[in-house]
Structure formats: structure tokens, C-alpha cells
Amino acid sequence: MATAQAAIEIDELPGAGAGATIHVSGDWTFGALRKRRYRLARIAADLQHRSAKSLRWDLTGITALDDAGAVWLARSLRTAEQIDVNPRYGAMLTQASQGLLVERAEGGLDPLAGVVRVGRAGIDFWFHLRDGTALLGQLVLDLFRVTRRWRDFPLLELSANVYRAGVSALPVTMLVGFLIGVVLTYLSALQLKRYGADLLVINIVGIGVVRELGPLLASIIAAGRSGSAMTAQLGVMRVTEEIEALSVMGVSVTARLVLPKVLGLAIALPMVSFCTDIAALAGGVLIAKLTLGITPAAFLEALPRAVEVVNFWIGIGKSVAFGFAVAFVACHYGLRVLPNTDSLAAGVTQSVVASVTAVILLDAMFAILLRDVG
Amino acid sequence: MSADANSQSDVETVVETVVEVQKLLNKIGEFVLHRELDFEVRAGEVMTLVGGSGSGKTQLVRVILGLKRPSAGLVRVFGVGWDDPSYARVRAARERMGMLFQNGALYSAFTVYQNVAFPLRERGGLDEEAIRAIVYAKLAQVELEPKHADLLPASLSGGMVKRVALARALALSPELLILDEPTAGLDPDRSDAFVRLIKRMRSEYRFAVLMVTHDLDTLHDLSDRVSVLADQHIIASGSIDEVRSVPHRFIENFFGGERGRRAFTAA
Numbered sequence: 198m199a200t201a202q203a204a205i206e207i208d209e210l211p212g213a214g215a216g217a218t219i220h221v222s223g224d225w226t227f228g229a230l231r232k233r234r235y236r237l238a239r240i241a242a243d244l245q246h247r248s249a250k251s252l253r254w255d256l257t258g259i260t261a262l263d264d265a266g267a268v269w270l271a272r273s274l275r276t277a278e279q280i281d282v283n284p285r286y287g288a289m290l291t292q293a294s295q296g297l298l299v300e301r302a303e304g305g306l307d308p309l310a311g312v313v314r315v316g317r318a319g320i321d322f323w324f325h326l327r328d329g330t331a332l333l334g335q336l337v338l339d340l341f342r343v344t345r346r347w348r349d350f351p352l353l354e355l356s357a358n359v360y361r362a363g364v365s366a367l368p369v370t371m372l373v374g375f376l377i378g379v380v381l382t383y384l385s386a387l388q389l390k391r392y393g394a395d396l397l398v399i400n401i402v403g404i405g406v407v408r409e410l411g412p413l414l415a416s417i418i419a420a421g422r423s424g425s426a427m428t429a430q431l432g433v434m435r436v437t438e439e440i441e442a443l444s445v446m447g448v449s450v451t452a453r454l455v456l457p458k459v460l461g462l463a464i465a466l467p468m469v470s471f472c473t474d475i476a477a478l479a480g481g482v483l484i485a486k487l488t489l490g491i492t493p494a495a496f497l498e499a500l501p502r503a504v505e506v507v508n509f510w511i512g513i514g515k516s517v518a519f520g521f522a523v524a525f526v527a528c529h530y531g532l533r534v535l536p537n538t539d540s541l542a543a544g545v546t547q548s549v550v551a552s553v554t555a556v557i558l559l560d561a562m563f564a565i566l567l568r569d570v571g
Numbered sequence: 572m573s574a575d576a577n578s579q580s581d582v583e584t585v586v587e588t589v590v591e592v593q594k595l596l597n598k599i600g601e602f603v604l605h606r607e608l609d610f611e612v613r614a615g616e617v618m619t620l621v622g623g624s625g626s627g628k629t630q631l632v633r634v635i636l637g638l639k640r641p642s643a644g645l646v647r648v649f650g651v652g653w654d655d656p657s658y659a660r661v662r663a664a665r666e667r668m669g670m671l672f673q674n675g676a677l678y679s680a681f682t683v684y685q686n687v688a689f690p691l692r693e694r695g696g697l698d699e700e701a702i703r704a705i706v707y708a709k710l711a712q713v714e715l716e717p718k719h720a721d722l723l724p725a726s727l728s729g730g731m732v733k734r735v736a737l738a739r740a741l742a743l744s745p746e747l748l749i750l751d752e753p754t755a756g757l758d759p760d761r762s763d764a765f766v767r768l769i770k771r772m773r774s775e776y777r778f779a780v781l782m783v784t785h786d787l788d789t790l791h792d793l794s795d796r797v798s799v800l801a802d803q804h805i806i807a808s809g810s811i812d813e814v815r816s817v818p819h820r821f822i823e824n825f826f827g828g829e830r831g832r833r834a835f836t837a838a
């Protein structure tokens with residue numbers, strides 16, 4: 198299979214302006230054209246300058262043609278008066294020249310793009326609210342239905358979720374909690390030492406950890422770990438049409454997939470934040486001993502007096518709400534994923550951002566509502 | 572210019588056997604899927620690979636494509652092994668083949684247009700206008716209209732997905748086209764149109780086809796040679812008539828059944 202070079206020869210007809218015959222021969226394939234691209238570009242430019250009329254193209258010498266070659270020729274042939282071509286290649290040339298004619302709408306610069314964007318964001322927000330409310334309502338209905346038919350209760354999924362979001366999150370969450378406890382205690386100890394108010398460190402660390410930091414840390418890590426996984430799982434199930442398959446089998450998607458996730462995280466997160474509290478307090482005890490010389494026994498004895506037990510329950514209660522919010526937001530975004538990979542990636546990102554935001558908003562609300570307690 | 576020409580011909584070799592598999596041993600875990608398997612596709616021919624469901628046809632194609640590394644044996648495509656140290660040679664071999672996956676494998680985030688344009692853009696050397704012309708020519712070849720060009724794969728019908736995937740596989744005018752169940756999921760009319768399309772394209776420029784199919788009509792209309800995969804290796808290879816005369820239970824069932832008789836007596 199010898200490859201002939203792509204060749205093009207221009208035969209001037211006698212007499213000025215009488216025109217020319219152009220003989221094309223050889224292999225007109227992408228590989229062959231690439232070898233001679235500079236020469237061919239020069240010839241194409243040359244042909245552009247000729248008067249459009251009286252060019253005869255003789256393509257009968259072509260030994261091989263592919264799309265790249267056909268498009269090259271089709272572009273030059275636009276000014277041809279007469280074309281001789283092997284019928285074998287006729288269809289390909291016609292298709293290439295028709296392909297050149299198709300218009301593509303180019304996205305120009307829209308002066309109103311900003312307005313459109315804001316409007317779209319507003320509409321999107323409205324859709325989120327609407328769909329979120331619908332999902333919440335559906336969950337409540339599912340919960341009612343499930344309590345009437347316990348056979349339908351997704352117990353297996355629930356326990357799997359508690360394990361995944363709870364037990365397996367403990368190492369990383371407790372490590373972070375311990376380190377935050379260390380940093381918080383160290384910084385407050387430095388300040389308090391100057392005023393001689395050493396023992397106050399127990400109040401600050403105790404309240405801060407039990408009421409705020411424990412639940413907040415646990416739920417932010419849960420948003421990153423479990424929330425993103427939930428969105429991705431539901432999103433992939435949408436991409437592979439598993440969600441549709443479930444609905445066709447008459448299985449409620451919310452009851453089977455969303456409910457166990459939401460309940461699971463609402464159950465797991467208080468336990469995780471309890472463990473985080475302990476780890477953070479351990480960090481506090483260690484640093485209080487090292488910097489202020491407060492013995493662990495003294496620290497633990499003073500703790501219940503410094504921190505009313507209601508603070509602990511507020512922390513646990515908040516964790517339940519945070520867990521619910523993180524899983525709910527994650528599932529909401531997961532179910533909105535469109536069946537393509539871009540939408541999946543965007544959905545996971547938005548889900549994590551939105552659930553962290555939701556947790557912090559909720560925390561602010563709790564802080565205002567419970568400002569007189571504890 | 573001459574330096575340019577050299578770099579091209581260095582990596583592209585002209586071979587008579589486009590796919591060459593010798594003494595292939597292919598295991599998945601401890602499970603032996605192929606043993607002592609010899610297989611070849613010659614330049615310009617249509618080779619059809621048949622075999623029972625689960626006999627390992629798709630897995631063999633994956634080995635040929637270099638998606639799975641064989642446990643032992645030789646696999647060469649255009650004379651290049653996938654473990655070849657030269658990136659340029661491997662890449663050139665890849666650009667000379669097109670693949671139609673069993674389920675299309677379109678990029679879900681790209682529109683139809685972008686899917687077909689993707690291999691052209693990756694190869695380089697063409698301007699946007701030429702790419703556009705080729706994309707619309709390919710879409711026309713598989714009987715899709717320009718108005719379908721901006722749809723996302725999720726909003727295509729199953730048959731349309733197949734056709735877009737075929738257009739994408741053909742975009743680089745490959746010398747080897749690999750088709751895994753090309754007509755499964757198409758209506759009989761479209762199957763016939765598919766056969767006609769491949770025939771016409773092969774009359775315009777010659778390329779080899781490796782096709783996996785269960786469809787006897789497609790097999791009968793297109794194949795130059797047939798290979799039968801059973802018992803972990805190729806039990807017969809040759810023209811349809813040669814293969815049909817080989818005594819083996821699978822061959823008798825496959826070609827001898829009612830459907831087989833219909834497909835082969837009609838011609």
C-alpha cells in the first residue's frame with residue numbers, strides 16, 4: 198500500500214484570463230496533507246487571488262480521500278466552474294461542502310448578561326426553596342407511612358448510615374477536636390495568665406467546646422465527609438438511571454434513600470459531637486496542666502460548676518438539628534443532579550458549600566434563641 | 572518540510588495485519604478467560620467476532636484496545652504493542668483506530684457536536700471551520716440532522732446515542748474501526764441503514780472493521796471473515812462458509828438455527 202503524495206498542479210490555458218485547469222492527484226488524507234501543509238496553504242492562497250471564473254478542477258487523479266482532504270478540496274472548490282471527479286469520492290465531497298454550509302449560532306456578547314444572571318439566580322433560588330419544601334413534606338409523609346407499616350422501615354440502610362457517618366468519622370473528628378481544644382486553651386491561657394484569672398480558662402474552654410465548637414466541628418466535617426458522599430451517590434444513581442429503576446419498581450426514593458440518610462446523620466452526629474467534646478476537653482486538660490499548672494483532677498472537678506449541664510444538652514440538641522440539615526441539603530442537591538458528569542461535579546460542590554452555610558445559619562439562630570439559657 | 576515528513580512516517584507504519592493477537596493468556600483474578608488465543612484482523616477486511624454471551628468477546632476487544640493488560644502473549648495493533656516505550660508511536664496507532672462501545676460511552680457533559688469534534692481537536696492540525704465541516708458531514712452520514720448537534724447525550728434516544736458514537740468513532744477516518752454490538756438496540760431499518768453506511772464508507776476509503784455481533788443479518792451482509800470465540804480461544808476463523816462447516820456445538824446452534832437458515836438462504 199504505497200502512499201502517493203498529495204499533489205496539485207495548475208495548468209494555465211493559453212491566453213490572458215482564459216483560466217486554468219487544476220489537476221489534483223495522489224493521496225488526500227490527513228496524514229498526507231500534514232506532510233505538505235505549507236506548500237498546500239501557499240497554493241490555496243494563490244488560488245484565492247485568481248478570478249473566480251474559468252477554473253476547471255480535475256480530481257480524477259486522487260487515489261485516496263478522507264474527510265480532512267475532502268474539506269480542504271471543498272473549500273477551494275467553492276470557486277470552481279467545472280469539476281471532474283471519480284464518482285467514488287463524489288458523495289464525500291458533497292457531504293464536506295454541505296458541512297461547510299451549516300451555520301453555527303455563535304454566542305456573542307450579551308449586554309444584558311448581568312441582568313439575566315441575576316434573574317436566573319433569583320429563579321434558581323425560588324426553585325431550590327420549592328423543591329426543598331416538597332422534599333421536606335415528602336419526608337414527613339414517608340415517616341408517617343413507615344410508622345404504620347414497620348416492614349417498610351429502612352432499618353438496614355439506617356444502621357449502615359449511622360455506621361458510615363458516625364463510627365468511621367470518629368478518628369478524624371476527634372483528632373481535629375483535640376487539636377482545637379489544645380489551640381483554644383493555649384490562647385486563652387496566655388491572656389488569662391496576665392490578669393491572674395487562671396481558673397477562668399475552665400469556663401471558657403468548657404462552654405466554648407461543649408456548646409459551640411464540638412457540634413460545629415462535627416457537623417462541618419460531616420458536611421465534607423458524609424454530605425458530599427450522599428450527594429455523589431444520589432447523583433451517580435441519577436446518571437445511571439438507578440433512581441428511575443427504583444421508582445419503576447414502586448420503591449419510594451425518598452423513603453428508601455433519603456430518609457435513612459437524614460435520620461442516620463441526625464442520630465450519628467450527636468454521638469460524634471459528644472466524642473469530639475471529650476477529645477477537645479482532653480486537649481484542654483493537657484494544656485491547662487502544661488501552661489497554668491492546673492491538675493487534671495482540679496480541672497474535672499471545676500468543670501461541672503463552671504459549665505451548667507444545660508449547655509451540654511444544648512450542644513447535643515444542636516447536633517441533631519445540624520445532622521438533619523447537612524443530610525437534608527446533601528440529598529436535596531443529590532436529587533437535583535442532571536444526568537451528566539458536569540452537573541454531578543457542580544452538585545457536590547454546591548452541596549458542601551450550602552450545608553456548611555446552613556449549619557452556620559442554624560447556629561446563629563440557636564445562639565439568638567437560647568441567649569438567656571445557660 | 573522533510574523533517575516534518577520524517578517524523579510522520581517514523582510513527583506510522585504500513586502493515587498488512589492491523590490487529591495481531593498471539594498466544595494470549597487473559598485472566599481476571601484467578602479466572603482464566605482466554606487461553607492460547609490467536610486472532611488477527613487484516614488490513615481492509617471486515618472481521619466479525621462471534622461467540623456466546625459471556626464468552627469474553629468484549630474482554631478480548633478491551634485487550635486489543637489496550638484497556639486491559641494481558642497476563643501473557645502478544646498483542647499488536649498496527650504493529651505496535653501498547654507497552655511500546657515510544658509515546659508518539661502509541662498515540663499514532665490510537666489515532667488510526669476508532670471504537671464504538673457497546674453502550675456508546677459518549678461524554679455526558681459534551682453536546683453531540685462537541686463529542687464528535689473532540690477527537691478532531693485532540694489530533695490537531697485542523698482549523699475550526701474544517702472541524703465544523705467534518706462534524707456535520709459525519710452527522711449527515713449517520714443520518715442525524717444539524718438541529719441535533721447541540722443536544723446533550725442524556726436527551727438522545729438509545730439509537731441516536733449509537734449513531735452519534737459511530738460518528739465520533741469515524742471522525743478521524745480511522746483505518747481500523749472496532750464495533751461492539753453495533754446494531755443491538757436499533758430497529759431493523761436502522762440496522763440495514765447501518766450496514767449500508769459501512770459498505771458505502773468502505774467503498775470511499777478502505778478501512779478494516781473488527782465487529783462483535785450477534786446479528787446474523789449484519790454478519791452475513793458485511794463480513795469478509797468470521798472468527799468464533801468459544802472454550803476460551805478462537806475455535807474457527809475464515810470465510811463464513813469455512814466457519815460454518817466446522818463441527819462444534821456452538822457453531823451448529825449459532826448458524827444452524829431457524830434464524831441462521833433464514834439469513835443465509837435469502838442471499
Ligand SMILES: Nc1ncnc2c1ncn2[C@@H]1O[C@H](COP(=O)(O)OP(=O)(O)OP(=O)(O)O)[C@@H](O)[C@H]1O
Binds near residue numbers: 622
Ligand atoms: N471485572 C470482571 N471481573 C470478573 N469477571 C468479569 C469481569 N468483567 C467481565 N467478567 C466476566 O468475563 C466474561 C466475559 O465477559 P464479556 O463482557 O467479554 O462477554 P461478552 O462475550 O462480551 O458477552 P456479551 O455478548 O453478553 O456482551 C463474563 O463471564 C463476565 O462475567
Ligand SMILES: [Mg+2]
Binds near residue numbers: 628629673751
Ligand atoms: Mg459484550
